[in-house]
Amino acid sequence: ILNVEQSPQSLHVQEGDSTNFTCSFPSSNFYALHWYRWETAKSPEALFVMTLNGDEKKKGRISATLNTKEGYSYLYIKGSQPEDSATYLCAPRENAGNMLTFGGGTRLMVKP
Amino acid sequence: DGGITQSPKYLFRKEGQNVTLSCEQNLNHDAMYWYRQDPGQGLRLIYYSQIVNDFQKGDIAEGYSVSREKKESFPLTVTSAQKNPTAFYLCASISWNYGYTFGSGTRLTVV
Numbered sequence: 305i306l307n308v309e310q311s312p313q314s315l316h317v318q319e320g321d322s323t324n325f326t327c328s329f330p331s332s333n334f335y336a337l338h339w340y341r342w343e344t345a346k347s348p349e350a351l352f353v354m355t356l357n358g359d360e361k362k363k364g365r366i367s368a369t370l371n372t373k374e375g376y377s378y379l380y381i382k383g384s385q386p387e388d389s390a391t392y393l394c395a396p397r398e399n400a401g402n403m404l405t406f407g408g409g410t411r412l413m414v415k416p
Numbered sequence: 417d418g419g420i421t422q423s424p425k426y427l428f429r430k431e432g433q434n435v436t437l438s439c440e441q442n443l444n445h446d447a448m449y450w451y452r453q454d455p456g457q458g459l460r461l462i463y464y465s466q467i468v469n470d471f472q473k474g475d476i477a478e479g480y481s482v483s484r485e486k487k488e489s490f491p492l493t494v495t496s497a498q499k500n501p502t503a504f505y506l507c508a509s510i511s512w513n514y515g516y517t518f519g520s521g522t523r524l525t526v527v
Contacts, residue, residue: 310458336515338515338516339492345517346515346520347506347519348518350515350517351517353515391457404510405461406459407458408458
């Protein structure tokens with residue numbers, strides 16, 4: 305079982321604040337890192353798939369960076385909005401397998 | 417539209433009863449997965465199947481069983497041996513480029 309840690313576990317911010325959270329994972333046998341956004345009562349939605357060290361991905365106000373050598377990824381949200389409230393999950397994938405191991409998630413709540 | 421359909425959305429189980437959760441996909445994905453989520457915890461893998469007629473135990477397979485007779489279908493049975501079945505269950509399939517596609521989940525409650 306991969307040890308995947310996400311921090312913080314939960315986060316409360318005001319509308320307009322920028323925020324970031326961390327995903328830590330074993331750097332050995334790394335193949336890819338997936339980020340998901342999971343809103344209450346909906347299915348998790350894929351945000352990014354990242355594979356290369358130094359990768360940066362962006363989708364609107366959300367961006368992510370990847371450091372495979374030290375085994376971490378950051379997710380940034382610029383100017384948080386109430387609709388950004390969700391749980392953000394990261395999941396590394398080893399070698400070329402298709403198994404994802406999920407972290408515990410960071411629950412973000414954005415107050416208007 | 418392609419996707420994954422889970423049913424039912426809510427399920428109530430009596431003590432000692434087996435129940436089956438349905439998962440169907442029309443994405444033509446080979447690999448399918450069942451996860452469980454408990455309050456305040458992440459997703460834990462129950463069972464997965466890479467191809468038809470083959471499946472493997474995940475991290476918390478005890479008290480569960482699965483079958484994979486068709487590519488499109490991967491039902492999960494929660495048996496009476498599962499002592500704490502109340503949880504949210506998610507089914508997923510995977511594409512190499514985009515990662516998992518998830519169903520909308522089934523919330524199982526023991527009454």
